[in-house]
Amino acid sequence: MTVLIDTPPDPIVERRRAVQAAAASSLKRRKLGSRVALTVCWLFLAIAIVPLVAVVVYVISKGLPAWNVDFFTKSTTPEGVPGGGVWNAIVGTAVITVIGTAVAVPLGLLCGLFLTESDGRIAAALRFTADVMTGIPSITVGIFGYIAIVHNFGYSGLAGSFAVGFIMLPVIIRAGETAFRGVPRSLNEAAMALGARRATIARKIVVPTALPGVITGVLLAIARGLGETAPLLLTIFGNQYLQWNPTKTMAALPPLIYQYSSQPYADLVQIAWGAALLLMVIVLVLSIGSRLLAVYLRRERR
Amino acid sequence: MTTVETPLSPKVGRGRRRSLPDNGYRGMLALTAIVFGALAVWFLVAVILQAKPAFATLGVGWIFGGTWNPTHGQYGLLPFILGTLEVTAIAVVLAFPVGLGTAIALAFLVPMRVRPALSTTVELLAAIPSVVYGLWGLIVLAPVFRDTVEPFLTSAFGWTGLFNGPNNGTGLLLAGVILFVMILPTMVAISRDVLIVVPTDQVEGAMALGATRWQVLRKVVLPGSRTGILGAFTLATGRALGETVAVAMVIGNSPYIAHSLKSSAATIPSLIVNNFGESTGTELSALFGAGLVLLVIGILVNSAARWLVWSTGHQSAGVEVGT
Structure with a gap:
């Protein structure tokens, strides 16, 4: 603002000018501070992305060379003997996970249904237990598997299934409950008004409506169970040979990666990378697949 | 029918x-x-x-004994309790600012078009098995730490006394950093969920008053989601405390109290997983005892975390976190 005539300063104009100057400098300062703080946030985003991307890139670049026909068809060889694959570990992981899932999914979903339909103190306690159990150290579940199964029946694939299923159970319960609770009340009430029994409502309304969420939850739980290492280290013992019988000791991919990673033989480390890539691909396919499937099923419904 | x-x-x-x-x-x-x-x-x-x-x-005091030497009947857990706490501390001290900053960037700064893709990517990375992170840490990161990071830290911060001893690559620092990378997706995913539910009218009100974006974040968004962020932080801590294989692969596994960040050390989970196969009798029972200590800590930390996340009223956030 320029003053044209030389008059005595108007106190109001002076005051206004002072306020405007102060506001301008404050705005400058605040804008600078904002820019600095937000840049730091961007920086942190970069810091977070770099190692995470590095892990994925390294596993792919180091693991792919290990993939060949032998890798997927032959069993592990003794230390020092070249060649061999991880077929026994793939079979072990598949058998252990399938059995664990087969028990944990129905039990977990029914439990989730129970939590959806009851609002008492017992349900709240169970819900809290399930929540806490999703976060407890997995090694302690391995100890439980050891005490409960290995102590009495020896090391076996089933002991591993027990531990893996136990880890998946609370995840499935909470995912199931969340999915079931998402079913609109109006649907429930309409069915009730028609005189349907609770069992019928659950079977014909709640479960089908909640299916996309349920499938997502189950697939994520499987992805979680597949990658568990510590519980398996305490329960399945490992097996150099192909073993389909879950009552015997078994090999599995995560313990194999753990054991081979610290071996002095380059070819074993190579196999560990290949196994890590395989595990990562399976887990990511399950995770991404579950999301896509959920989107697809929801769209299909409309 | x-x-x-x-x-x-x-x-x-x-x-x-x-x-x-x-x-x-x-x-x-x-x-x-x-x-x-x-x-x-x-x-x-x-x-x-x-x-x-x-x-x-x-006796109950054995938990706090300083020496683990089964051949002499000594089963002190103190080195492992300290190791667990130190590794966790390194991880969460790094993960808290980086995780929160990343969550803010993902929730408000990243262009709308890439926001969902980037958020999904971070959530997917939380699903990668810990043994894969451990393998990467041991084979790729350990040599980098030995040859570059640790010599640099020693020359720059050696006067603090935190970086005494030889550069091994493996040790407390590497274990802490690997854990940091592992718990980051958890921290980011929940913090982001908590940040984006802050009521829009409050944000818009603050903007209308002339607040800058950072002022809106600091004065409106962050105070409103403080409890949820604390819950995310606590959940990530719980995950770090209980992590077994990734830590066991890179910490060097030494049953002594660490004297520097470069020292080999051990945590309760790594102790259990390394000694389980050969143990019998009292040693085995002592390992179960170590597991019990870990379990109690895990239950306490997770209860606190769930309570914090719950009290912000976002139950669904808690479910996705567990995976």
């Missing part, structure tokens, strides 16, 4: 037939709930019972 009964249905009067299937259904649900509850109780009781002999022979 049972058909839906209408009030006109002739079966209506027969109460027994009507209620039986429903009772069966309710009974089945209650039964599964009982099974789950019983499993949880069995879990706790089984570990306590197996740890009892160690407490009986060694």
